[in-house]
Amino acid sequence: MTKGIAKENQIVDKVKEVIGKSVLEIEIPRPRRIFILIDKKAFGKATHYLTKKMRFSHVSTITGVDVGKEIEVIYHLNRGGTIELSLKVRVAKDKPVLPTIIDLIPGATLYEREVHDLLGVTFEGHPDLSPIILPEGWPPDVYPLRKEWTLKKVQKRIMKGGKQ
Amino acid sequence: MSYPTIRIPFGPQHPFHIEPEYFMFEVDGERVVSVKPRIGYVHRGIEKAIEDRTFIQNLYLIERICGICSHAHTTCYTQAIEEILGVEIPPRARFIRTIIAELERIHNHYLWLGLAAHEIGFETLFMYTWRDREIVMDLLELLSGNRVHYAMNTLGGVRRDITPEIVEKIRKGLDALEERMRYYKKIAMTEPTISKRANGIGILKPKDALALCAVGPTLRASGIKRDVRADDPYIAYSEIPFNVITYDRCDVISRLFVRCDEVFESVNIIRYAMEHLPEGKIRIKVPRRVPEGEAVSRVEAPRGELIHYAKTNGTTKPERYKVRSPTLGNIPSLCKMLVGGYIADIPIVIAGIDPCFSCTDRMAFVNVNNNKQWILSGEELRRYAIKWYRKE
Numbered sequence: 119m120t121k122g123i124a125k126e127n128q129i130v131d132k133v134k135e136v137i138g139k140s141v142l143e144i145e146i147p148r149p150r151r152i153f154i155l156i157d158k159k160a161f162g163k164a165t166h167y168l169t170k171k172m173r174f175s176h177v178s179t180i181t182g183v184d185v186g187k188e189i190e191v192i193y194h195l196n197r198g199g200t201i202e203l204s205l206k207v208r209v210a211k212d213k214p215v216l217p218t219i220i221d222l223i224p225g226a227t228l229y230e231r232e233v234h235d236l237l238g239v240t241f242e243g244h245p246d247l248s249p250i251i252l253p254e255g256w257p258p259d260v261y262p263l264r265k266e267w268t269l270k271k272v273q274k275r276i277m278k279g280g281k282q
Numbered sequence: 283m284s285y286p287t288i289r290i291p292f293g294p295q296h297p298f299h300i301e302p303e304y305f306m307f308e309v310d311g312e313r314v315v316s317v318k319p320r321i322g323y324v325h326r327g328i329e330k331a332i333e334d335r336t337f338i339q340n341l342y343l344i345e346r347i348c349g350i351c352s353h354a355h356t357t358c359y360t361q362a363i364e365e366i367l368g369v370e371i372p373p374r375a376r377f378i379r380t381i382i383a384e385l386e387r388i389h390n391h392y393l394w395l396g397l398a399a400h401e402i403g404f405e406t407l408f409m410y411t412w413r414d415r416e417i418v419m420d421l422l423e424l425l426s427g428n429r430v431h432y433a434m435n436t437l438g439g440v441r442r443d444i445t446p447e448i449v450e451k452i453r454k455g456l457d458a459l460e461e462r463m464r465y466y467k468k469i470a471m472t473e474p475t476i477s478k479r480a481n482g483i484g485i486l487k488p489k490d491a492l493a494l495c496a497v498g499p500t501l502r503a504s505g506i507k508r509d510v511r512a513d514d515p516y517i518a519y520s521e522i523p524f525n526v527i528t529y530d531r532c533d534v535i536s537r538l539f540v541r542c543d544e545v546f547e548s549v550n551i552i553r554y555a556m557e558h559l560p561e562g563k564i565r566i567k568v569p570r571r572v573p574e575g576e577a578v579s580r581v582e583a584p585r586g587e588l589i590h591y592a593k594t595n596g597t598t599k600p601e602r603y604k605v606r607s608p609t610l611g612n613i614p615s616l617c618k619m620l621v622g623g624y625i626a627d628i629p630i631v632i633a634g635i636d637p638c639f640s641c642t643d644r645m646a647f648v649n650v651n652n653n654k655q656w657i658l659s660g661e662e663l664r665r666y667a668i669k670w671y672r673k674e
Contacts, residue, residue: 176492178589178611179589179610181591183601183602199513223493225494225611226495228610228613228614269334
């Protein structure tokens with residue numbers, strides 16, 4: 119499955135050139151798929167470079183994954199409909215803050231709100247992070263997609279009307 | 283300005299399917315000034331539920347994400363899991379998946395045409411298209427045993443084979459569907475009822491469509507040639523020739539023509555696939571335990587780009603599963619289209635992106651001059667729109 123990934127390698131090399139040591143992990147599992155894990159410090163530089171210089175201007179979606187003590191936020195960026203680059207960045211669970219990317223890609227607004235609702239990541243600079251998915255009156259400290267919130271625990275909390 | 287409080291006791295979790303949806307419109311007279319969407323009323327927590335089920339059980343759950351593009355969702359799911367497993371499904375299975383996917387697209391576009399006609403008060407067209415939609419529903423039932431939720435996909439291939447008798451029947455059905463769609467396209471081009479309600483309505487410029495990350499027919503109707511089937515080929519699309527349809531008028535009529543033409547393309551794809559159907563097995567056995575890994579899977583659902591992200595941890599259940607349906611991707615563009623338009627155009631513009639809504643939708647209006655608020659249901663708004671256009 120490693121044939122025909124010259125373009126992907128080129129992209130990865132350029133990203134490495136720009137943000138250097140902040141690239142923590144790279145994987146090209148098959149043609150048209152790239153996964154890059156970067157350090158949070160280089161996040162602003164990486165997103166700016168990818169969206170403005172590399173034409174990864176379409177965001178397919180943003181995924182949040184609970185990986186233990188941290189939350190991994192994955193930006194699924196797309197170039198010209200073909201290459202899907204998943205840019206991963208990890209933030210601490212007790213202080214999950216990232217700068218917004220809606221100034222670079224306006225279409226990301228709902229996806230950021232979605233991650234904010236379900237995993238509690240705050241996107242600095244987003245004009246409106248009000249709930250988009252969860253109902254009004256949802257307990258503010260319950261982030262359903264975090265692993266510590268098992269179905270049973272969430273249910274119990276909701277039965278109590280959201281009170282502790 | 284704040285949302286009127288509507289409380290719907292709904293289970294926790296994830297967004298994804300967007301049926302009842304809420305928009306807050308700010309209007310000045312008949313003009314829409316701003317739009318604020320609020321989704322999540324049918325949020326069923328499927329992403330959380332997926333983490334709690336085995337890969338086989340998830341097939342059934344994911345099939346039920348959407349009643350219309352159920353095959354697109356399972357195709358996306360099986361692809362992601364098969365990629366992590368490192369298995370390649372038999373060519374015959376790939377072709378059968380493609381045939382079902384295209385029949386589903388025809389089904390969806392016929393359904394949409396009927397709904398769009400209903401929104402502008404053209405009930406005759408609505409009845410006609412839904413009558414003809416039965417042809418494709420019957421074909422899908424013949425193939426899979428079900429009218430919706432075809433349950434054809436399984437990990438490692440498909441469940442049912444196509445026999446030569448079925449191929450013959452599909453061929454006949456396709457001829458009828460193609461001929462009828464040609465007729466509807468002619469109507470759409472000549473009928474004043476349609477041109478008055480759809481020409482120049484709900485404009486989405488290519489620049490905005492790209493910036494707001496629009497997908498599917500909505501994007502292609504703004505003149506941008508982007509289709510996952512062509513750009514990022516999956517199942518059998520790399521082996522089948524077809525055209526990506528675009529129109530550049532950026533309005534509702536453009537979205538209508540894109541869908542009409544896509545039906546013709548789908549018909550040709552199915553014909554080609556049936557002619558070149560490879561021999562062999564339709565599925566292979568795959569292990570129940572999936573090794574650690576991750577995959578991003580993309581599919582061109584009838585409504586646009588569908589993306590799933592899967593992360594596995596070596597057990598029989600996924601670690602994390604993320605789904606983004608095309609409608610969510612089109613909501614920012616929809617808001618853009620609505621701003622500056624008339625209230626009476628809201629139903630057809632919303633219908634234009636082919637969203638998954640249910641009839642329980644409610645919309646609140648705020649008049650900017652006197653801050654008065656009133657709420658209309660979808661049906662009331664539709665009647666209002668038809669009456670408003672009749673007055674002219």
